[in-house]
Amino acid sequence: MNYILPGAPWLVAHRSMLCIDKPYKITLNNCDYVIWQNAKGEIYALENVCPHMQAPLSNGWICKEHNSITCPFHALEFDGKGRLIKDGEVKGEPIAKSLNLIIQDDLIWTYGNFEPRLPIPSLISEKTKGLSFLGIAGDTTIQAEFLQCIKVNYDFNHQNGVHHDTFRIKDNPVESFEKDGYYAKVVQTFLREDNTMQELFQNPSLMTFPKKIKNQLVYNFPSTTLFKAEVPLGEILQFFILYPETENQTRTFVLLYANWRNPIINVPGFGDLIKRSLLQSTAKIVEQDSKAVESLYPQQKPKIRLPKEEIMSYVEGLYHEW
Structure with missing residues (x-):
């Protein structure tokens, strides 16, 4: 897969773009992610694919009680680290891949899980x-x-x-x-x-x-x-x-x-x-x-x-x- 500028910091959202307890889908470097924010202002992100049958998690809903996202296909719940939640309890290791975020004030940055090559700009x-x-x-x-x-x-x-x-x-x-x-x-x-x-x-x-x-x-x-x-x-x-x-x-x-x-x-x-x-x-x-x-x-060499x-x-x- 051809990644564009891997290791660059990307500003993918402002906090105001996220409704409380509503999935928000983004696509970054050929991969879909789902982001959500709870009532406390905590923000989480996972790859937008359920590890069971690959349903888009962004079509699901947020469970406020467990602070989890629910798959729209079989109602499987995953916490912000990608761990399965069953009967209100976390079960095992993460199986849905998380997206690492850097929150600065209201700005939501990510390196797309690549090794950083530039610092987050302060502009x-x-x-x-x-x-x-x-x-x-x-x-x-x-x-x-x-x-x-x-x-x-x-x-x-x-x-x-x-x-x-x-x-x-x-x-x-x-x-x-x-x-x-x-x-x-x-x-x-x-x-x-x-x-x-x-x-x-x-x-x-x-x-x-x-x-x-x-x-x-x-x-x-x-x-x-x-x-x-x-x-x-x-x-x-x-x-x-x-x-x-x-x-x-x-x-x-x-x-x-x-x-x-x-x-x-x-x-x-x-x-x-x-x-x-x-x-x-x-x-x-x-x-x-x-x-x-x-x-x-299609681009050609400029003549002017x-x-x-x-x-x-x-x-x-x-x-x-x-």
């Missing part, structure tokens, strides 16, 4: 101290290989193409590009045209965006891209997350945070309106990126080079040198 926890968590947006599967998806996140030339119709970006000059191993940083400015009244009505968050937006892009290879924008209301932080489901499928979602500085955000109803609109706008960004990647023809495109060569090099 999210460091950049979000004291900020408001707005929610999750764009949780979807992209029908494309992981390398193509990550290259889009590192491609800061695509903004005025893929996202032009939404944000009316006419240019996005790059001021600086720094790289240090698996970490990189870009400082960039968006120059926007005016939105129509219809566009503003459909997407009220556009009213908070000036015609010139100062941005930072911070990268922790391979899973995390931070997009931080300065707007009149304060700072908006979007963490674009990627992990490989299969060789040809990539999972993505975005964690959205804000550092509001303008008191107008506290006007009753206004803050909720902006929050909903920002989440919708972020989901639209993910949709546009996904469609752009999925529509690409764009300014500051070396960051894509940089991330491609990291991927192939892994």
Whole structure:
């Protein structure tokens, strides 16, 4: 089996994505897993296959009394370590394989049971101290290989193409590009045209965006891209997350945070309106990126080079040198 970047840390979920005592299925590197959270906030994960007749455990249910997951086929129960539970008692050694998780605050990381090759990045926890968590947006599967998806996140030339119709970006000059191993940083400015009244009505968050937006892009290879924008209301932080489901499928979602500085955000109803609109706008960004990647023809050697495109060569090099 061809594993993608074995030993890399993958952020597979935020705690808010898990309902209490409900199975949550993920796919990572060609293997399905089921994750669940109990009322105490404890989180467990097993391979999503019953060791009896290979039924998907995610189709089953959580037994609150035993803190176990129940197979939907024969109602067999397994605890978070994969041990069979019978008559309320643990029986023998684990027979269902567990997935090792690393929980940091509300972030759920895993190495997919491979030996770690990189530490869990601290980018999210460091950049979000004291900020408001707005929610999750764009949780979807992209029908494309992981390398193509990550290259889009590192491609800061695509903004005025893929996202032009939404944000009316006419240019996005790059001021600086720094790289240090698996970490990189870009400082960039968006120059926007005016939105129509219809566009503003459909997407009220556009009213908070000036015609010139100062941005930072911070990268922790391979899973995390931070997009931080300065707007009149304060700072908006979007963490674009990627992990490989299969060789040809990539999972993505975005964690959205804000550092509001303008008191107008506290006007009753206004803050909720902006929050909903920002989440919708972020989901639209993910949709546009996904469609752009999925529509690409098989890769050939480029006959054109764009300014500051070396960051894509940089991330491609990291991927192939892994």
